[in-house]
Amino acid sequence: xxxxxxxxxxxxxxALVAELSVVRRDGRLVTxxxxxLSDGERIYMTSSVLFSRKLEHIRADGxxxxxxxxxxxxxxxxxxATIQGxxxxxxxxxxxxxxxxxxxxxxxxxxxxxxxTQRVALPLFFERAVIEIVPRRVLYWPDGRTDVAPxxxxxxxxx
Amino acid sequence: MNARTALERLAGYPYHLATWREASGYPVTVAxxxxxxxxxxxxxxxxxxxxxxxxxxxxxxTGSHIRPRxxxxxxxxxxxxxxxxPSPSPGGGITLRATAAWGWDEADMPFFEYAERSVPRSRRYxxxxxxxxxxxxRPRLSFFWLALRATRLPFLSATLIPVLLxxxxxxxxxxxxxxxxxxxxxxxxxxxxxxxxANDVFDTLSGADDRNVNPTxxxxxxxxxxxxxxxxxxxxxxxxxxxxxxxxxxxxxxATRGSPALLAIGVxxxxxxxxxxxxxxxLAYRGLGEIAVGLGFGPLMVLGAYVVQTRGELSAGAAVASxxxxxxxxxxxxxxxxxxxxxxxxxxxxxLPTRWTPExxxxxYTLAAGAAFLAVAAGVLAGLLPVTxxxxxxxxxxxxxxxxxxxxxxxxxxxxMTAMGxxxxxxxxxxxxxxxxxxxxxxxxxxxxxxxxxxx
Numbered sequence: 368x369x370x371x372x373x374x375x376x377x378x379x380x381x382a383l384v385a386e387l388s389v390v391r392r393d394g395r396l397v398t399x400x401x402x403x404l405s406d407g408e409r410i411y412m413t414s415s416v417l418f419s420r421k422l423e424h425i426r427a428d429g430x431x432x433x434x435x436x437x438x439x440x441x442x443x444x445x446x447x448a449t450i451q452g453x454x455x456x457x458x459x460x461x462x463x464x465x466x467x468x469x470x471x472x473x474x475x476x477x478x479x480x481x482x483x484t485q486r487v488a489l490p491l492f493f494e495r496a497v498i499e500i501v502p503r504r505v506l507y508w509p510d511g512r513t514d515v516a517p518x519x520x521x522x523x524x525x526x
Numbered sequence: 527m528n529a530r531t532a533l534e535r536l537a538g539y540p541y542h543l544a545t546w547r548e549a550s551g552y553p554v555t556v557a558x559x560x561x562x563x564x565x566x567x568x569x570x571x572x573x574x575x576x577x578x579x580x581x582x583x584x585x586x587x588t589g590s591h592i593r594p595r596x597x598x599x600x601x602x603x604x605x606x607x608x609x610x611x612p613s614p615s616p617g618g619g620i621t622l623r624a625t626a627a628w629g630w631d632e633a634d635m636p637f638f639e640y641a642e643r644s645v646p647r648s649r650r651y652x653x654x655x656x657x658x659x660x661x662x663x664r665p666r667l668s669f670f671w672l673a674l675r676a677t678r679l680p681f682l683s684a685t686l687i688p689v690l691l692x693x694x695x696x697x698x699x700x701x702x703x704x705x706x707x708x709x710x711x712x713x714x715x716x717x718x719x720x721x722x723x724a725n726d727v728f729d730t731l732s733g734a735d736d737r738n739v740n741p742t743x744x745x746x747x748x749x750x751x752x753x754x755x756x757x758x759x760x761x762x763x764x765x766x767x768x769x770x771x772x773x774x775x776x777x778x779x780x781a782t783r784g785s786p787a788l789l790a791i792g793v794x795x796x797x798x799x800x801x802x803x804x805x806x807x808x809l810a811y812r813g814l815g816e817i818a819v820g821l822g823f824g825p826l827m828v829l830g831a832y833v834v835q836t837r838g839e840l841s842a843g844a845a846v847a848s849x850x851x852x853x854x855x856x857x858x859x860x861x862x863x864x865x866x867x868x869x870x871x872x873x874x875x876x877x878l879p880t881r882w883t884p885e886x887x888x889x890x891y892t893l894a895a896g897a898a899f900l901a902v903a904a905g906v907l908a909g910l911l912p913v914t915x916x917x918x919x920x921x922x923x924x925x926x927x928x929x930x931x932x933x934x935x936x937x938x939x940x941x942x943m944t945a946m947g948x949x950x951x952x953x954x955x956x957x958x959x960x961x962x963x964x965x966x967x968x969x970x971x972x973x974x975x976x977x978x979x980x981x982x
Contacts, residue, residue, distance in 0.1 A: 383600050384592050388545045388553035396545045396553045398588040400605045417644040419651040434555035440592055451552040462666050476599035487671040491648050491753050494665045513557050516576025
């Protein structure tokens with residue numbers, strides 16, 4: 368199942384921000400910057416209930432794309448990738464459920480541990496849903512130039 | 527944000543992303559080289575190679591920015607999306623005519639305000655989630671943290687200092703009753719916590735707390751009702767429990783002391799605390815909140831504790847000792863009201879900062895803080911306070927720092943938090959030194975009775 372190409376996984380591992388595009392009920396596309404977390408197979412993002420509009424959109428239409436674009440946010444890597452996939456919202460336990468991805472989050476944003484100790488100050492920020500994305504198709508630009516056609520890779524079951 | 531402004535801002539982002547929907551129904555987001563013409567409300571970008579960008583329907587351009595902070599995470603967060611209708615441009619690119627925009631820049635709106643403005647959305651989310659899961663889902667905190675937050679427990683120092691001061695002033699005059707002292711602390715703390723909780727209830731009912739989008743850890747109430755952590759009914763019940771406990775302790779003390787002075791102090795204290803925010807009097811809404819707080823956490827608590835110890839005696843020394851504490855505690859409220867002033871005014875809560883100009887508020891702080899120190903000096907010179915009370919002057923630099931912070935960060939609530947924190951430290955430090963001064967007097971009286979700690 369771990370079919371994502373190695374260079375794209377490296378981008379995912381490094382990226383502090385990915386732009387998640389979702390489809391609104393009226394068809395408008397909305398793009399949100401979020402921290403992408405990945406176990407090599409799936410992509411995880413978390414969203415506070417405070418900023419839960421994206422969760423409503425995903426629940427209505429799970430087709431999303433996550434763009435890895437900013438070289439500054441990817442530790443200087445110049446490659447770029449857009450990952451299209453099917454997302455679902457995991458919010459059965461918004462209080463604690465998201466802590467399953469905390470080790471991945473901590474690796475990118477160490478200060479999160481300090482923020483968690485301040486949970487009393489920001490209680491709603493730490494009521495969070497997990498967005499789980501199963502990648503279906505990847506567009507990859509090895510040197511980041513989008514005036515050159517991307518390499519296109521599809522998940523095995525949809526290839 | 528209008529399209530022109532949005533395009534001007536978007537042009538400043540380090541890279542740009544075009545987003546459209548493919549025939550498969552999936553969005554696709556691709557970095558593009560874009561050129562902006564805000565005057566004409568358009569942006570033109572190079573068509574990404576190898577991809578079919580539809581020219582029917584809407585597409586968007588997004589900018590996103592962070593500054594990575596290794597070992598920490600990142601800051602300088604901002605993003606902006608402009609939607610529009612595409613058309614082919616002469617050079618083979620695509621021109622987008624902007625129609626709408628949306629974004630957030632933490633330089634314009636601090637994260638905490640952004641989060642606060644989003645609280646109603648979280649409430650809607652919890653309602654929908656509860657319906658979907660078929661059970662009530664609410665945000666949670668552990669009991670300890672919830673109790674701390676709902677009662678605003680750390681502010682209890684405002685009670686501990688005057689009550690301990692009253693007990694120590696009496697002890698310095700030879701009167702000390704430990705069980706009565708402990709009961710006094712419990713009773714006063716209960717009333718204080720009751721005031722805190724009742725204040726949240728009434729500020730919710732008036733709409734003041736709901737309107738406040740700039741609460742800080744020192745101002746804007748506990749927010750537990752707004753955040754859905756405790757219901758309005760739950761907080762009302764909690765206030766009643768604290769008041770009932772305080773009243774019971776007061777009645778026990780009254781019964782064992784039989785002092786008319788204690789009765790008067792108790793009745794006045796109860797009225798001030800209840801009508802601080804309760805209608806129809808609502809002292810806090812009439813510009814009398816600062817005086818009410820100064821009276822309640824100054825003379826009433828110091829003299830109340832003193833009278834319990836002396837079984838009904840009053841003294842000028844205790845009254846004078848209460849003055850600096852009264853002024854400094856009133857100043858805590860006064861400074862904490864500054865970031866709340868817009869929400870308070872909208873809710874008809876006419877605190878002093880809602881009535882006065884920033885210059886007048888800073889001047890008022892200077893005069894009142896000066897008066898607190900003057901009261902100590904005058905009390906020592908009059909022989910009503912021990913000479914050791916002059917230790918309080920060690921906190922004078924804190925007062926200057928609060929004034930400077932108040933002046934420089936008046937309109938920036940989150941920066942003002944530093945001054946608010948220092949102001950609380952000022953009350954704690956001055957009160958603590960005053961307690962130390964009286965403790966030294968008690969110890970001196972026991973060990974070196976020939977030493978006279980008072981000037982007269």
